[in-house]
Amino acid sequence: MTTLTAKDKDAVRTFWAKVSGKEEDIGTDAVARMLAVYPQTKTYFAHWKDLSPSSPSARKHGITVMKGVADAVSKIDDLKGGLLGLSELHAFTLRVDPANFKILSHCLLVVLSIMFPNDFTPEAHVALDKFLAAVALALAEKYR
Amino acid sequence: MVEWTDFERATIADIFSKMQYEVVGPAALARCLIVYPWTQRYFGNFGNLYNAAAISGNPMVAKHGTTILHGLDRAVKNMDDIKATYTELSVLHSEKLHVDPDNFKLLSDCLTIVVAAQLGNDFTGEVQAAFQKFLAVVVSSLGRQYH
Numbered sequence: 001m002t003t004l005t006a007k008d009k010d011a012v013r014t015f016w017a018k019v020s021g022k023e024e025d026i027g028t029d030a031v032a033r034m035l036a037v038y039p040q041t042k043t044y045f046a047h048w049k050d051l052s053p054s055s056p057s058a059r060k061h062g063i064t065v066m067k068g069v070a071d072a073v074s075k076i077d078d079l080k081g082g083l084l085g086l087s088e089l090h091a092f093t094l095r096v097d098p099a100n101f102k103i104l105s106h107c108l109l110v111v112l113s114i115m116f117p118n119d120f121t122p123e124a125h126v127a128l129d130k131f132l133a134a135v136a137l138a139l140a141e142k143y144r
Numbered sequence: 145m146v147e148w149t150d151f152e153r154a155t156i157a158d159i160f161s162k163m164q165y166e167v168v169g170p171a172a173l174a175r176c177l178i179v180y181p182w183t184q185r186y187f188g189n190f191g192n193l194y195n196a197a198a199i200s201g202n203p204m205v206a207k208h209g210t211t212i213l214h215g216l217d218r219a220v221k222n223m224d225d226i227k228a229t230y231t232e233l234s235v236l237h238s239e240k241l242h243v244d245p246d247n248f249k250l251l252s253d254c255l256t257i258v259v260a261a262q263l264g265n266d267f268t269g270e271v272q273a274a275f276q277k278f279l280a281v282v283v284s285s286l287g288r289q290y291h
Binding site: 029032033035036037053106109110113114117120121123125126129 | 174175178179196199200253256257258260261263264265267269270272273276
């Protein structure tokens with residue numbers, strides 16, 4: 001939608017500094033919620049033995065996803081360029097429908113709201129929502 | 145007709161029995177107006193919506209947020225026929241208020257996030273699923289009479 005302003009980037013970086021150290025918990029909780037609240041997302045993980053939100057596969061995947069998000073924060077000045085490899089992965093190998101990026105973004109925001117109720121102000125919320133939308137766009141770059 | 149499990153019914157009843165309407169309502173509406181600023185189009189007569197601080201402190205926003213949240217009470221009491229419960233409200237939002245139904249989802253996402261902050265770890269994945277399902281039914285019912 002809209003490009004990230006300098007203010008947005010600052011807000012994201014500031015908030016992310018507070019999140020430091022809790023990335024794994026955030027990632028695992030977000031993926032667990034995604035599987036619980038949006039069961040259609042489980043269709044991408046039919047190869048897992050255990051599809052329950054608290055399974056080892058789900059936890060591991062939450063950590064993987066969160067590493068990607070943390071990486072995106074560090075590349076916030078050039079998401080399209082920085083996430084090119086990840087975009088190719090999602091486009092050619094994983095082929096995740098981009099609608100699902102919105103779903104996972106929402107779950108991430110819910111987790112942040114729970115874990116950082118005082119820091120996740122409306123101002124931080126809008127900056128992070130824009131950032132995650134920009135990440136989703138960068139991930140969908142190579143789709144077609 | 146929507147099927148509700150015992151867990152879902154109990155969860156919705158529980159959330160609303162503990163609901164702090166005057167905190168959650170205003171916070172959810174303010175967040176919606178801040179995070180999705182185009183929603184401000186419906187509140188031209190609310191005065192100062194110039195920035196996040198103004199929106200969060202605006203008494204008209206607060207009052208309206210509380211009103212909207214109480215609007216959910218009837219659905220909580222009539223979970224087996226939310227569609228009929230909201231027929232008139234749907235017509236109102238379509239014919240008189242001219243609200244794009246996509247906005248209902250935006251407000252509902254903000255409400256989820258505010259309730260999550262209130263309930264903390266009690267807002268588990270299962271609770272979130274029940275709450276979002278409830279809101280999705282409400283949202284669908286509110287959009288039902290549009291033509």
